Amino acid sequence: MTSNTISEDDLYRTTSQYRLWSFSPEALASRRRGTHELALQRAWQHAPTSDGASDGAARGSSVDCLTVGEELRLVQRYCNQIRTTSDHFQWPVQVKATAVQYLRRFYLSNSCLTYPPKDIYKTVLFLACKTEATHMTLSEYARRISTDPDAVLAPEYKVMQALRFTLDVRQPYRGLKGVLMELLNMANGMVGEVIDAETRGAKELQASLLDLAKPSSDAKTPWKAPATGSVDVKHLTDRINAAYSAARTILDGPALLTDAYFLYTPSQILLAALQLADEPLSSFYLTTKLPISSDVRPKILATISTCADLLFSFSDAVIISKEERARLEEKLELCRDPSTRDLVQAHAAAMRGSDEDDEAKARKRKAAREKSRQEGEDLFGPRLNGVGAGGG
């Protein structure tokens, strides 16, 4: 703590998103495998044992269970459902992004076999609405999604537990907005220097922006260079705005529907989105931040590129259809864990339990113990010294 300043990197490393929810692709895959296998064990345990077989694994293998891949596709489908529901309510984008990550995080330690996503997604969306300071009462929410309010609340603690009680989701939206503002300022000749990185003057920066290569034909930006004549500041402004909204579309779709948040930081994600939107523009932006001579430059660029590949590989066609969803959910029914079938009732029972304070319970237990000891003494005389009753 005696060192002079903390960098933004240091700050990011203290976040729960980094501490608990960042993975290598391999670690992520094995985590999901582990969760899936655990869920299979659970489901088999509860399967009827009329044949007296206790070897769950043998029995389970005969049932056609949802695979890890199928679970993932089902979860992805419900991530998409969260997006459309949140957009329908016109909630701020943070609610949507947070809710989607809650659902994805939930299914790292839980399987669809135990908690089908159609039960969970409404809960995480309501929870995200609360943590992102958007107000809607439960009754209104439940009414608008035509669900029983109790069904929304029932898995809430389960969700909190699966989230390891960390609720903050770091997002790339504000960072992207910052890039937009910086680029617009540069385009208008208002920024000349960036501490430690960029030393060209404002005019020179503006000139190199005007001279920038055109976006390639597969770029996501709709902007096209003027057919005739050179690019002026007006064109440039349009180009920057178009790149921003194309990148923003990527953040709203592919970034939420892939593992991007588990594998990359918010700034890596937004720079990757910008790269897909308008590569020359994003490279230019990076040169103003990262001198060509910087040692870490190749590493950072490589990371952004792999993130861009991930986002690029996604298309809406990957999301399973309604029919496919129905098919998977039917299949799920055959191998699902029966013990978590009635969440509403389980929740109600737990809530009743909570009325009774732990302490009160302890007092009761003690009283009962005391009473039975007394009675015991009455019957058999006082306890012999050193021979413990061992009760409790």
Place this chain on the structure above:
Amino acid sequence: MLKSPALDVPPEPPAKRRKTSPEPESDDNTPAPIINSTVKDLAAQLDEAERKKYVKGRKLGSGQYADVFSAHLLSDPKQVFAIKKIKIGPEVKEFGISYDSLREIRFLQELNHPNIIKLHAVFSTKSQNLNLVLEYLPQGDLLRLIQDTKGTTYTPADIKAWMLMLMRAVHFCHVNGILHRDIKPNNLLIAADGSIKLADFGLARAMADPFQPMTYNTITIWYRPPELFFQAQHYGDAVDVWSCGAVFAELIGREVLFRAWPETEINMVRLICEKVGTPTEDNWPGVSKLRGYVTPSEIIPLRPKEQWSASFRAIGEVGVDLLMKTLTLDPRQRLTAEGVLRHPFWTSEPRPSKLRDLPRRGGGKETMGEDLTQRGGELPTANGEGGKKRGDKVAKKLDFGIMTK
């Protein structure tokens, strides 16, 4: 060299996780062997492991909102904590887990700073109660210290030390994009070493994006800045700085600076006009366009520096200058937390007191119990006898006000 946030972060798996959160078994995750009858899912296993680390001790306090217990580590009884067990209130039917609890958990999980109360862990119990394992702060709070005019004396150097710790905590919240929105002396708890810790994040929120409205009905009324009385829906870190200014003045004068009685908003505005000056277009461009802008008809000019100095002479000229700049009416002209930290006050004489020299008898461990069981936005109960509530009339549920109507 410019550090980019994109540096040295994943794809590597995080090297360091929080000490108090056990790692998931191992990364290849061979499923746990079946023990007894039920296999718990991974999340439940982790939750249970966390819970079993602590031994709950005696109850330190009980309030409408939470119970607080002392606790220690099973593996090392010398390490003590306070466990705040959140009660399930009547609003659970309409909201589920309350906004206050969610905010507190969300923000404390992210904030790791020597002057902010540390959240070591959270676990749930079978009956679905949330338990927050917090840093144990046995020396009470700053309010008790301020109010104990007979038993406790402190110096301007002590005030400087406390304010510096407070401002560092607030600055840290702000650079993390978090507004605390309930800074007041009884949310400043005193640690065993005499340092102070900002607590109670039940009203905190992330800074909003431009144009996204926020509630103005927040911050305990005596510490609430004028822009919120005028119903500004877009505001920023300046709201916390005003509260800090009010705490600063209270530390010096040993009485609440804006102690409106009865505690109505109109009385508060009147008091602010009397003590600072009437907010007008001249000293605060745009103020008259705020929806709730109402001031007493008699315009009171901004209070000149000499008058501030007369009331707060003890803190010195530089200190008075800082105080005025934190209690500036126009939030845009008010100092930011960083601006406060850059003020010459901290480096001028006297030097802030060393931790070991600070008075630290702000009540005992029961005070922590009491502080942690309160709901945000409430005024504390009186220190005196008779248990008369200091803020009964305003103990309203602040943030729900708007939407439950």
